[in-house]
């Protein structure tokens with residue numbers, strides 16, 4: 666598990682995010698029994714279906730060229746399987762949940778990401794990583810389902826509005 670993720674990180678290139686992303690998803694599929702210990706089955710099942718071609722990747726304020734060496738270092742210094750699986754899950758999220766230019770109206774600490782609830786993948790829900798604010802059309806809403814990154818077609822139609 667450890668050597669494999671280091672190899673994937675080592676092959677990281679900002680110019681081939683699609684490949685990198687799909688390798689991360691294959692890694693999750695391979696070790697799904699370990700990931701399941703630290704995430705819900707519902708979310709894990711969704712994550713295993715993520716595909717680079719259906720998502721807009723790398724649109725956020727995360728600097729991957731700094732983050733990947735940082736994550737690599739952390740693993741080399743010694744992470745347990747829980748820490749590793751959480752690192753990979755959060756990297757997948759950072760890569761694929763489209764970040765808007767819109768500041769979170771609640772905490773003002775982060776920009777909102779475009780997500781959908783697993784029960785309704787046609788409705789954009791704006792989400793804040795920092796305070797977990799969730800909103801639909803600029804109104805706060807409570808969402809019970811797990812949130813997943815909004816698919817590419819939905820993000821594109823949102824950006825056209």
Ligand SMILES: [Zn+2]
Nearest residue numbers: 769772793796
């Ligand atoms: Zn917030």
